[in-house]
Amino acid sequence: MAKNFLIVDDSMVSRMMTKSILASLQPDWSVFEAASGQAAIDLCRQQTIDLISMDLNMPGISGLEAAAVIRQEFPAIRIVMLTANIQAATQAQIQELGLSFLAKPITADKGPALLQALGE
Secondary structure, three states: OOOEEEEEOOOHHHHHHHHHHHHHHOOOOEEEEEOOHHHHHHHHHHOOOOEEEEOOOOOOOOHHHHHHHHHHHOOOOEEEEEEOOOOHHHHHHHHHOOOEEEEOOOOHHHHHHHHHHOOO
């Protein structure tokens, strides 16, 4: 079944890598991109989104803050935090929000783990 997938990361390179990996695994999915947490929230309000990969550290509101807003407004959207920040306190915050976690950098061999973290 085709899904709408949102990649949220302030790094264009990270978005391109994630999009490329996702396209190789799920070519029928539509992929959207946002470079900030606020842009992700705005896009979720305008477009039906099923799945999100969210960076943690971005300008403006953090990925965790954006994820909290999105979860509150759209509880059915599945979100995985894709970040290099693997500190225990960060992991605890991610778990408290009921989100999945995958360590950066995203590489082709992590593609299946990304889908698994999203329940796909």
